Amino acid sequence: MTPLERRSVSSLALLYCFRMLGLFMVLPLLALYAVDLPGADPLTIGLALGIYGLSQALLQIPLGWLSDQLGRKPVIIGGLLVFALGSVIAALADSIYGVVFGRALQGAGAIASTVMALVADLTREEQRTKAMALVGMSIGLSFAIALVLGPAVAAAGGLGAVFWFTSLLAIVGIAIVLFLVPTPPRGLRHDDVGARSGLFMRSLRDVGLLRLNFAVFSLHFILMALFLVVPGQLLDVAGLDRDSHWLVYLPALALSIAGMVPMMVLAERKGRMREMFLLGIILLMLAMVIMSIAWLPAMIYLGMWLFFSGFNYLEATLPSLVSKAVFQGGKGTALGIFSTCQFFGAFAGGALGGWLVKTGGNTALVMSCFGLAVIWFLVFLPSHSVATRAAAATGE
Template sequence: MTTTEIKTACLLAGIYMTRMLGLFLIFPTFSLLANNLQGSTPFKIGLALGIYSLSQAVLQIPAGMLSDIIGRKKVLYGGLTFFFIGSVLAANTRDIDVLIIARLLQGMGAVSAVCLAYVADSISADQRSKAMVIIGLAIGSSFILSFILGSLIADAWGLGGLFATTACLAAMAIVFAYLLPTPKQTLAVFNWSDLIKGAMNWQLLQVNLQVAVLHMMLSASFFLIPILLKAGELADNSLMSLYVPAILIAFVAIGPIIRTSRESSATRLPVFWAVFALALLLFSLADAFVDSWWFIAVLALFFFAFTFIEAVLPARLFQLAKTTSRGTTSGIFSVYQYGGSFLGGLLGAKLYTTLSQNAILSDAFYFLAMLTTVVAIATFIIQKKG
């Protein structure tokens, strides 16, 4: 890679990292802290959690289209500015309705597809895989950091501190965008046929549906897990002492598997969906969490399966996508990803309001495990037929 390509990859990785931190930073504690806001209800908390992803889902394709017409950097500036304004508003409110609006503004910074297109514009074809490795490492690191920092910041400064941190990250992302070299891009009118073909392709649809379900399960789980812990034997344990060991164990365990199975990774998806379902099923045994290491082991299994699926699906996507329509394909993929996160927040809230009345909140994880098992079976059948 040339010096310019390395600079571009690292700056894009920085933008990705701040965006992913903005998505995941609040996950460990949001459902508990938001309960103290004026006017909060389980539904509104779930809406505040998920509307960020809904806004992202709705705007990914339009943002990609606009970047084709007016240029990547202009769209990056606009999206990251919305992200910053929403973060500042969220940090300074104590009202759940205002927070919902703030999260909507945050989500309007829909730049994931634009960043992927930036890679294609700025980095030579034979070096793009290296650039994606750099970006992938940044995303993985942000995932770990979000659960470490999220718990620390929440303990010290509460929900306002979490969003103030996100505002600082947004400001950093704007600086990264300013420092990006101008891409070698030919401005053009968006080709609707690429969008239609990408949306209707059966193989791409399989990948998109899987990422939607994956992020729906993640959002729903992290709406319910903090509440489940607070009501159980581990209520006195800090969330950081539970989350961090689990994430580190999963991160260390999954690395060798991904590195040694690049060619066959997609064929292992049904197995890892089954492992993911098993982890969700084990969460239903909330009464058994009398020892912190039992919970850590289950959560590590959850992240182990999630991380593998999360890494393999984009790789599979770009195996199937045409070189000339990667931006459109990644935009559609992002719509499903963030749409799944939005639905997951609402699903978590619905399960909580329905099941907590009968003191059987842990049964919510039976339902999530059942849905995930269906995906595992469907993926296995499709692979056998394909």
């Protein structure tokens, strides 16, 4: 990469990390802190947890189109201002409905597709895949930081402090856009970003891509749904005060690297992509079984380690599989649909998960997530699955 490309990618990766950090920080907190708000029950808490995914999913493509007309930076800055406004509303909320509205506004600042378009504008074609991968890695980094930082901030000032902190992150993000991110030539566009109607329909008819869209929907559904019950288990089974939950998340995430790295090595260097992908789903299922029957703290910790090992591997692998399996010239469209399915999964996991807890308790939620994982496993079990197709496409 040239110095300008390195500056562009590093600054946009930092921006993306700050943006997702603000969304992820409430993940381990809402189920514990929002119960004190008027109107709070499992359904409304689940809606508050997942509603950002709905507004993200609905606005990704429209805002990406708008950035083609107005320029990338104005749309990104506008999205960050909307995110900051949503954070302030949630911080000042005196009921769970205010938090729901604030979270919906947070998600309405849907700049992910525009950021990726700006990455394409600022990098050469031969460096673009690497650049997008580096920016995408910031999602995993922000997720890990958020699970530790969120409880620490909440311990100091409650849930409101977390939302004030996320609004500050948005302001810092605006400063990054203004002073660190280079401005691309006006009118510069690339065929590998955005969405065109013909490519859109072809992507929706591609069975392999449909499998991957279902996979990312399932992964984020399970993530959001389980975080409606995991904080309570740390409180009830492990006996940890809610301000101390980061003491579990930090080692679980750190140790999950030891779990996922061998899987990545076997997948990429030994040609075991399909087997490792299926193993990642199995780890999620094992984690759900262990945590659902846990009566000892050690069982909760083991379940969380297995879950994060599987989740982090699958989260890192899925975008790569999309880019390898997609037809020529359709990468940007396929990734746009893929991201939309990811956010819809987050919304459904929070909203439907909250309804399941309210109507059937934690057992109903965990059983539903386990059933979804079984269907996901069966979809990818045949030897002609997209994981095998992607491996063949790269000669592995």
